[in-house]
Amino acid sequence: MRALVAAAVGLAAALxxxxxxxxxxxxxGETSPKPLLTTVPGPKK
Structure with a gap:
């Protein structure tokens, strides 16, 4: 029963x-038009 009450209290706090x-x-503010790099750039050829 205590676990149910604790879960209800936690859910109410999150809400x-x-x-x-x-x-x-x-x-x-505004977002940057430049895209973010998501991979490590490799050596330039």
Whole structure:
């Protein structure tokens, strides 16, 4: 029974955090037009 209560409390806290972040909104700014490198560049030929 304690595990069920702990799970419910954790789920409620996570939901409250998500709702709080949603209410705050995203920070102002813009994204970079340059793509990020996802692989290590190899030697230039």
């Amino acid at each position: 409250a955090l998500v709702l709080a972040l949603t209410a705050v909104g995203s920070p102002p």
